[in-house]
Amino acid sequence: MSLFSAQLHPGRALGFLVLGASMHDILTRLKAEPQRFLKFDLMYDKTDPVKEPVILGLPANGIRLRFDGPEQRLRLIEVIDFTKNHIFLKPANDKERDLVRPPSNTQSGQQDLAAGPTFRHIYQRFLGPTYDGEYIPQSDTDGIYVLSYPGVGFTFSMKKSDYKPSKDVVSLLSSSAIPTSMAIFSGDSWAQARDTMWTEILPSIKTFPPLAKGKDVCPDEVSLVKIHGGGKLQLFRKWTNNSFWISLGDTTQQDLVAELGPPDAIYRKNDQRMYVHKLRTTSNTVARPSGNDLKRFDDLTDTDQSSAHTASDGYDSNDEAVEDELVDHVSSECFYNYFYLGFDILVSTPTSPSKPPPSQGPDSGIPEVQFKSASPDRLVATKVILHGNVPGSYPFNRHRRCRWEIAYLSGAVVNSETPFSDMEPSLREEWKSIYASEEEGKQKQRGMVLNRGWGDSPGSSCELLGGWEESGTATTPGVGKKFDGSEDSTTTLYGFPGLVFEVLKNGYVSAVTVF
Template identity: 25%
Template structure:
């Protein structure tokens, strides 16, 4: 597909893709504009998803969106094939299949700037503007010229030709150094969140007791009512009944018939990465489900990542934890980024796992493994990362 034109906004974004936006917002926009973005590749490190960017790639339009893996926020936009994408800056266009994006054209459009840098190994000259960089390959016969004239702008080669742009990077202008080809790409970070933002708000949990939201200071204890939840968190994104409890067969003390429908119901807070389960008879909170939103799980992009901190007392028996220790790092803690091997070091051996297939043998991501402890159950992916955490009260 050709002919796509996106506004180039140095230090801010490209088209509707804004630096700092969560990956779920980007995917929602793509979903709403399928006619423009009918081919999208989601790229990530399957074994170590926190070690590399989460990338949305648009091969037909020649650009990547790079999301920082822990916060899942857009840190860098990379146009790697400028002939596939028309970019509009002010009233002028650059790139596309019919217009060569030459050094002279770029310099004329964006104006004077400081001399760029020359990467001798890659034979790439990079020109920098605030929140924006352009990469120009230098032909082999002229690399010697650039090596000895790094302080000058290679507007023209000795034969009268001019370098042609091969790549554009858009990043937060607060980055101290220039972001260019190779290792410098890694220094781009998402912009700071605006004041009052609840994205990646810390959610602290005391086993068998409550959740505490640091952004707004809300407390939600087990046994709270739906009215309490509405008052603290606002209207849920969704409400649905839990039709069947698939784990009830494992509970020897549960008197309900094994085929009975379950009257319990969920409040879904997708934008907080949390589900809250209410007992269908007394309408009180009985479980919290916290989601990590890792790629490679069937629930990916259904929830924003919950930035949780589950504090485990030294004895593991639910003893009192000082509220001041919530953020003081004094307690053993399980977070959304904690791996299963580390969890076992905190909670002990998880025993045999229940296999979770998400109800489909054709699930492309394969099964997950559920390990149960007193007051907590963890769903673990094949790569050892936590997919969900379910908190409950074992003595209720």
Template identity: 25%
Template sequence: MLQRPRRRCEGTAMGAIVLDLRPGLGLGPFTLGNRLNTKEYPISVRFENFGHSRMPICEAFVQIEQQPNIYDVVHVKYLDEEPLKLDVVISFPDHGFHLRFDPWSQRLRLIEVFDVKRLQMRYATSLIGGPSTLATFVAVYALFGPTFPGIYDQDRGVYTLFYPGLSFAFPIPSQYVDCFHDREAELPLEFPDGTTPVTCRVSIYDSSTDSKVGVGSLMSKASAPPLPAGSLYMEEIHVKLGEELRFTVGGQHIPFGASPQDVWTELGRPCGIHQKQVDQMVIHSASDPRPRTTLSCDYFYNFFTRGLDILFDGQTHKIKKFVLHTNYPGHADFNSYIKCNFVIYGSVFGEPFQEGNIPKHCITPSTKWEQVKEILGDCGRAAIQTQGSTNNPFGSTFVYGYQNVAFEVMKNGYIATVTLFQSS
């Protein structure tokens, strides 16, 4: 598990912040999700408003960057070798809480306060937690009201009390374990010596499934809120190699050779437009004798919220390339794009393109490089992509080319980007 500090500077003291606690919804500026439809927001809006319908990891970083004096120490944790196996975690050690993102959808599924003494939470008009307000069982019960008996985990010695979208875990001293005979135990308002248990962990999660989420195996029961009907987030984009992209929610078709006007009509205003400065791969093209340093007049349309770039020829103003981004941690472009949920088809796969039917042999963001080679065959040696060694702490990636498609592959074997083009 890699742990990468985002920032270290002088900022707020430990435990000095107060965040609003919203059961089933979120904590402070970090939101699990609600039922708003992304179609209510223009696609040109980047991450600031895109997170109103749910919080992808990119939106969480926007919130962090907007308040650097509060979130001055931030750790990003993920499993480098298998980034889809475990959550991506953004942790705030000075404030005692972290955010857990589903590794595939990159959406916030669980917020855990793991050190309640470091974080003061506001519920309605009352405060709980922090260095001055102990989150005892009596205090929790008084603030949140009656609820059903909780669950006692004998192996961990932890009693968990549940409310909709919210749970509190209380460690039970070993001398009092006999008070809990069944898995569902009576409410431990006080121990025989007159003391009351103090919360060791608070979990905030989506309440729509009525799941009981807590420590240990119960933690896995938290899932990101359901996406609303018609949501563009993680929309499947079907790729027909050498021909076009098809967007499954809106039904748009964007073929090679389409004009900027066509793209605006189908996808709306791009999030950004920039000129391609240098064509660094032109030296590998035998048909193009221009020097490698030749400035390009080609230009990109960037659709950050779709994980997509579109490259136009500067002379003909026709689409010549598509670039699809997986947004995996450990890549230089991580946190620049929403993950593109592509499905790549092609006649070279041995199966025809069929709308609404994904063949067994297709390539998606979850496909590892070894699987790609099984589908497409060996393509020979890779080109090395450094992304600028001084600004890239993650090291080089490898670019492998086939007819109509090139894959940028990370050292762990996962695809970072897919570049689509028409072979001459």
């Protein structure tokens, strides 16, 4: 294994580990270098994985990374073993300074290197003088002393009996004192940073000079998607006041590329298994379903609308005509996969989007869409799948986490951090008027169990990526396998007009499909 070598940028980064970077970006980079990063330890709260911090440990490299839960942004970088990495500082017009001083030819020099940097080396040769630190008691007898620089802090073990507020930092720490860890954070000191660490709006990593790509111009990431119903989504950009709209059935391929850039991948797939739901009829009629009936929840659990099932029993010429039409439709459909933005967009010939919510009046301020007739030469967005990237879920790290909000619901805010059990009553209340009875509404909105562990399961755009369940390796970025190796991959799908939610066993939404 090659030693992890990285330049320290106080308050911003340790090598390519930049504060504010997404967990998806960091993991993808780590997986691309398996010789340097042999093992990952992902620690999270299984009952509340989208609100509590997520910790990513790199035990072979002596590094620990902490991300916030809602945005999954890197908030804290910790070096917990100085012997497993090479950290250096390179000030302007100055030679490189190593955090751990180079070993001497003596045995004691080798021992000093194994132990880590000394206080004297940090104070004199690495970062220079600083203000007195902060003593934090850990028990009745022991505590830690945090020596802070702007954006960097060192932790020293110190007994409570040894600490005296009247003593300065040099008197408290002997020249040979060795820190137990180092932290890189955003703030002037650790005392100031820890109060705002998980909520502070960090600057875009595009503003970090070492990572700036002079000729590459890419749009700012999408930080929030507001779902307005009726096939309309408003996408907000991070660090700006700009937003743009996707109107299903109207927004073209060219519009998507102009606003979002080219997709990370384009996927075409002919999935046949959900076709039975397209042709399902009620028990008291033999009539074929209408075009509107095809756009029901069971149909939309197949997120690849290119399904063209060929069956062998009981189909008349009308059935064959329906199949021929779907087969012809396959060649024009594809998914635009935006892994680094956190969503996929189905592009196909125009279809009418779902109906607007009952509470949405004509003066809502939502852009009107004039639906245009289908044309074989005109491809538009017809469906969007927003991914939660929930730790512990089967497709974890296939996409960056995408935050969303259902804008048309009144009362409490319903968003990507809301448990499904909390948002379900508001959704039922909003849509109850379209059903003949409450019982009919419950029947339409009942859950459908989905098991991802049985191979290519339909039901989410994760399945549209083509054989990744079988081909997942430790070196493939974004492999959709759970970190703990568990085969417990059962989720439940719930449908409402224009929405399909994929819900994990802990009650959080793994993905939402908007149509």
